[in-house]
Amino acid sequence: MEVILPPDDPRIAYSDFVRLEQADEPLSPTGKAARFDRILDMPGKGYRWDNPGTRIGFRTDATAIDVLLHSSTRHAATAARNTTLRYRIDGRSEAGWTSTPREPGDTVLRLTSPAPGTFHDYEVILPYADAVECHGLRLAPSNDDSEPRLETPPARPAFRYVAYGDSVTHGFTASEASRGYAFRLAEMKGWQLLNMGFGGRSSNPSDAEALGSLAPDLLTVLMGVNDWQSGIPVATYRIQMDAFFFLLRKHLPTTSIYLLTPLWVAPSWKPEHAAVPLEAYRQALRDLVSTRRDPHLHLVEGPSLIDPDPALFDPVAVHPNDQGFAQMATWLADII
Structure with a gap:
């Protein structure tokens, strides 16, 4: 059966951020949003809400995973916007493993298991000039329709x-x-x-x-x-x-x-x-x-x-x- 995780589920790991707020968000499919904040303001720009290199990590045996993301209008400098995010599976990435939303709004990033039924580590690297929130994960069932499992992903460096x-x-x-x-x-x-x-x-x-x-x-x-x-x-x-x-x-x-x-x-x-x-x-x-x-x-x-x-x-x-x-x-x- 399908599993939907809110962004504050402890099996979703966030790293390389300045400040993280788990907020109520009525427009999110999970009712929650993981929102990142770099604490310094740039009037008229909204760069405070950008996430250069912030990472979302998880480990699962799901056959496919939808990462539920939202690009907000908090990034106000429309002429200085870079929305390209990259994902990795088991620590590696290929040339086409990116997504580039064109406008603010909801984005569903679909990740497919390279070997269904076995655990894999997934990591999403957020853009440097876009205000992206995480609204959670939607995990497809395994091939026998059983509930997908999750484990704690590898820890990021402490330094x-x-x-x-x-x-x-x-x-x-x-x-x-x-x-x-x-x-x-x-x-x-x-x-x-x-x-x-x-x-x-x-x-x-x-x-x-x-x-x-x-x-x-x-x-x-x-x-x-x-x-x-x-x-x-x-x-x-x-x-x-x-x-x-x-x-x-x-x-x-x-x-x-x-x-x-x-x-x-x-x-x-x-x-x-x-x-x-x-x-x-x-x-x-x-x-x-x-x-x-x-x-x-x-x-x-x-x-x-x-x-x-x-x-x-x-x-x-x-x-x-x-x-x-x-x-x-x-x-x-x-x-x-």
Whole structure:
């Protein structure tokens, strides 16, 4: 017989999220919704409700599984939306194992057992720029019409890597969440990822409070290109970043932090409001690290992480493409 599980069933495992709320939802077929929240707001964007790389896992012997998902309108930036999710079965995925809903609303992701009657591990990786909720699972009966069984899925790594930054950390413009640098780096290292990248974000000392509350084992920080693009003076940027690290160290006194200077940007990219070269913002971070003398704060030169080749970047030249992100993650993994 068919089995329907609400999203708060303990046999459904959620990981790689910042905050999870199990909420009542009258429009859900189960009356419930697992809703994810990244706690920092971006006015008019809704990026708070995006789920870059959040995972839904379960283990079952069902012949087929419908994952009941809902893309909400909380992601308000319709021109900056990536809805591609990926699924894995027994730890592997193939090129076509994706789904890309076109509009907000309900989505049923149908997964078919590769060998009916035996247990398999399933994992759904949510998009980086869409507000997706889980409304539960619908499991088809086994071939003899018996009720499908579930077991506890394998545990995700306990090591918590928090990636903080702007649109590059958020994932723009990778083809999907699993192609971004933070996701790739976490996979290479065997870490759980909490993605705190927000498109359009610039230096903001108060963000340190939210990051501190996440208790990361390791933190990367990539922030500055939007300060440059919007014409924020370098002196103001330096003050903001100094204050950010002062507040961050109140919460995380000895956590290892890798501070990335802004990536290489093609000379042809000329933001209207940029008043000085981007290199001035990189130098501000070098001076900050030198002045702080913090043994757990490590400077990484962003331009060294991706070759200065426009072919590795999007037409919006501050954003790497899949190939650029792959190189960035590989070289960053060698450093950390």
